[in-house]
Amino acid sequence: MGLKTAALKKSIWVFHVACSPCNNCDIEILDLLTPRFDIERFGIVLVGSPRHADALLITGVANRHVTPRLIETYRATSKPCVCFLFGACASGGTFFKGGYNVPKPVDEIILEEDPNAIIVYIPGCPPKPEAMIAGVVKALSVL
Amino acid sequence: MLVFNYLVFPGLLFATVAGLLTWWFDRKVTARVQYRVGPPWYQCFADVVKLLGKEVVLPENARRTGFLLAPITAVAASALVAAMLGVYNMNYGTGFVGDIIVFWYLLAIPSIMLILGGAASGNPLASVGSAREIKLLLSYELPFIIVLTMAILKAGTLSLGGIIEYQVGHGPILYSLSGVLGFIVALICVQAKLGLVPFDIPEAETELGGGVIYDYSGAALGAFKLSKGILFYTLPIFLITVFWGGIKIGDGWGILWAVLKYVLIIALITLIRNTNPRLRIDQAMRFFWGKLTLLAIIAFILSAIGI
Numbered sequence A: 001m002g003l004k005t006a007a008l009k010k011s012i013w014v015f016h017v018a019c020s021p022c023n024n025c026d027i028e029i030l031d032l033l034t035p036r037f038d039i040e041r042f043g044i045v046l047v048g049s050p051r052h053a054d055a056l057l058i059t060g061v062a063n064r065h066v067t068p069r070l071i072e073t074y075r076a077t078s079k080p081c082v083c084f085l086f087g088a089c090a091s092g093g094t095f096f097k098g099g100y101n102v103p104k105p106v107d108e109i110i111l112e113e114d115p116n117a118i119i120v121y122i123p124g125c126p127p128k129p130e131a132m133i134a135g136v137v138k139a140l141s142v143l
Numbered sequence B: 001m002l003v004f005n006y007l008v009f010p011g012l013l014f015a016t017v018a019g020l021l022t023w024w025f026d027r028k029v030t031a032r033v034q035y036r037v038g039p040p041w042y043q044c045f046a047d048v049v050k051l052l053g054k055e056v057v058l059p060e061n062a063r064r065t066g067f068l069l070a071p072i073t074a075v076a077a078s079a080l081v082a083a084m085l086g087v088y089n090m091n092y093g094t095g096f097v098g099d100i101i102v103f104w105y106l107l108a109i110p111s112i113m114l115i116l117g118g119a120a121s122g123n124p125l126a127s128v129g130s131a132r133e134i135k136l137l138l139s140y141e142l143p144f145i146i147v148l149t150m151a152i153l154k155a156g157t158l159s160l161g162g163i164i165e166y167q168v169g170h171g172p173i174l175y176s177l178s179g180v181l182g183f184i185v186a187l188i189c190v191q192a193k194l195g196l197v198p199f200d201i202p203e204a205e206t207e208l209g210g211g212v213i214y215d216y217s218g219a220a221l222g223a224f225k226l227s228k229g230i231l232f233y234t235l236p237i238f239l240i241t242v243f244w245g246g247i248k249i250g251d252g253w254g255i256l257w258a259v260l261k262y263v264l265i266i267a268l269i270t271l272i273r274n275t276n277p278r279l280r281i282d283q284a285m286r287f288f289w290g291k292l293t294l295l296a297i298i299a300f301i302l303s304a305i306g307i
């Protein structure tokens, strides 16, 4: 493990991509910043621009309008980067799957853009903040 | 020797280590204030090393040369200030007439590079950030230069080495009414120079998503963070040197005393940062050109009549 990877593991900057979620997942994400969970102690920080990010936190199903924006955001992120599919919607599509406005599941969209993308699924509706932390730990172990 | 001074001891390397540790201190105290645990001590080093190792995405409509040169110039200028300050504090005799003006210019360069870099990146959010940074620069430089003039007038010399020597003989400038007022003004200007809350208007994470540095990624962003880290160390030392008698490296207790002063200034900066919301740019301009400039002029007049 080089110095670069070691540093990356200690400092993951996250950009939150809301692909039309129902907003419940987003609230759970904000919980991570509160004193109870405080993910800054692991060096995880929410940033405002995809260019600064090491991880994209994708919530919701990508509908027809959002899909091109999601691809743009993925391209704008500087590599290496990890995609967290947060919530049942993003990981599997749940009951929105096959809907007229949902062309493809999120993971297929990203794999089409970059076949080597690292994707982590965090199921739950919405997932608990602990699940998110567990997902980050798993992602870090494969880096 | 010059190269060593610039690259290693008071310059780039030392200032980076000291500055990033200071930045961590600031983040940790902020976390404790918010009842969180906060990042571990190596957090800022991890951030910078990670950024330096990442890919630089060049935006499609960016001006490449300016976009990539701006962060490097910012680091070079801030490291130069750190090196010069360190050398001046180690032997008081060095320095030349008018070097305090050179310091003033060099301290403005990182902000100017942020403006140029933001404008060169061709991003609308970054250009809004650049416009705000220009306004902020114009507003805080006025009171800052007035209080510097006050220090120059008191010491009767235009060189920083001379100002330190004057303070060795007559006691620090801070220990007088005009000195206290001037120090307060300079401290608030330093807050704005560092781009910390309440003056983080050009970066404004929540509304501009990073503002001037919106389109920077990887190593270029890392260089900007590095320059901010170096300024985190340099600006408090500059304040100590101009107003608080400098760092007496020669005698035994000098270093400890200097570290205490340094920690006190950082604590004040963190306190201001944690107790204030972000200002709008027009409020910030009114504050700097109105109240703060008035305070600076009062300090100047008081020092002219010798109080």
Ligand code: SF4
Pocket (backbone or CB within 6 Å): A021, A022, A023, A024, A025, A059, A060, A086, A087, A088, A089, A090, A124, A125, A126, A127
């Ligand atoms: S996974 Fe559940 S909570 Fe999250 S966006 Fe979908 S429906 Fe909402």
